Amino acid sequence: MKMWIVFLLCVSVFPGVSQGRVVGVDEAGFAECNVFFPGKVPPEGFTEPFHVKICQQYNKEPRFATLYSTKDKIPLYSAFKYTKPAPNEEENWLVEPQIDDPENDLHEMVREADIVGTVANLGANQALTSDYVGSGYERGLLNPSLLNEEDFQMATYTLTNAVPLSPSLSKSWHRDIGKVVEQALVPHCSKKDHLYLLAGAIPSSVRVKGKVSVPETLWLAACCDAPEGWSLGLVKRVNDENSLADLTVGELERQFLAGVDLFKGSCGEDNQEKAEAVLQAVGQIRSGEQIGMSDNQEAKDSGFVRKVAGIIATPFIKLLELLIYVFVELVKFVFYVLWLVIKRIGSTVLNGVCSLWSGVVSYLKAISMVLISIPYDVGRVIVNIFLGFLQIVQDVVSITYRILRIPVGFVLHLAAFPYHSICAIPSVLKDMATGIGGTFSLVIDATAALLHGFYYLAGHIVKRFVPKVSSDD
Secondary structure, three states: OHHHHHHHHHHHHOOOOEEEEEOOOOOOOOHHHHHHOHHHOOOEOOOOOOEEEEEEEEOOEEEEEEEEEOOOOEEEEEEEEOOOOOOOOOOOOEEOHHHHOOOOOOOOOEOHHHOOOOOOOOOOOOOOHHHHOOOOOEEEEOOOHHHOOHHHHHHOOEHHHEEEEOHHHHHHHHHHHHHHHHHHHHHHOOOHHHEEEEEEEEEEEEEEOOOEEEEEEEEEEEEEOOOOOEEEEEEEEOOOOOOOEEEOHHHHHHHHOOOOEOOHHHOOOOOHHHHHHHHHHHHHHHHHHHHHHHHHHHHHHHHHHHHHHHHHHHHHHHHHHHHHHHHHHHHHHHHHHHHHHHHHHHHHHHHHHHHHHHHHHHHHHHHHHHHHHHHHHHHHHHHHHHHHHHHHHHHHHHHHHHHHOOOHHHHHHHHHHHHHHHHOHHHHHHHHHHHHHHHHHHHHHHHHHHHHHHHHHHHHHHHHHHHHHHHHO
């Protein structure tokens, strides 16, 4: 649910989806963002373990590349191409969750307020909006939004592309870089899409709220990787906002970026003639700015009244901002409710369609099974009828065989039975008479034996008792 809420909030505020993919250590260079470097080869020499490579994307397309320092909480450089100048759009500042919590499920940049409590150690490795509030510093863009259009411009508003700059220095940096790129660099590169730009910052020991490093130097390196190509470096000191020194890329590397190789093959450093023309154009821009500075000094006095008016109007502006914020939150809530309703209706409809489809499939399956079983059942009945007929034939044959197996001798004995019965009557009568006579003889013998036994018993008793009586007398 939290993921859906974050997604809905982003959709309700942004016209597209902004992604800042942290490039893995096993990927070459900046992965799909290698297109922002000449020959698709990023600068070499940035090898610290706290350097994080980010492929800044918007609407699923790479927009520029950033090397971020989790130690200093600022980008070391952003690599980009010039598209064309465009008016500044509304600033929607984003953070990169994966820098602080590589294990989280958020693979895109989101607003800081939308992920509070969902990302572990938020702000441990990157700057947050709260680090700038009340610090006197602005979020200065290394890749200026004014040099980009549409989706490219929207992608620049990320804290991984910002460094702490004073308001005047931020304005000066963006103004100088914008003029140099538009009026000097782009016109002198025969192929605009081959103009590669690196805008970087050198960290200092000064920290905003003890956390975010304030850069001591801002620099820009340009490479026109085309026929008659050239390269150029520009440096702006933070302690002198009106400074803008030009130098070769090699000098920039030796003086400020020791051990670093910004462009592969030096990128046209040997074409001094073309480089001189570019430097002359840059010098004309700088001289025009010096004249403008004196005019600005005169205008400062007249601007005092504007400042007073601004102070008076500030409460009303803050009230208007509050009302706008409440309106935006209300719109987001309405969108969220609509999303829940649409999701619930869609889920109900989808479940109904699935149930209907399941019923239709089951019905068709049952009909198919019935239709398939009809021929099978008919065949089984025919086979059973045939088997029953064969059983009947087998029984008839068996009965006939049993009848035919009756022996002839048995019939003859059956026919001779009356004759033998009649002839056996005298013999039977004789045997009966013999048996009766034997029975009477047996009875007589038994009677005689019984009487003899009684006699013997009486005699024995007499012999036993009579002599004893006589002796007593």
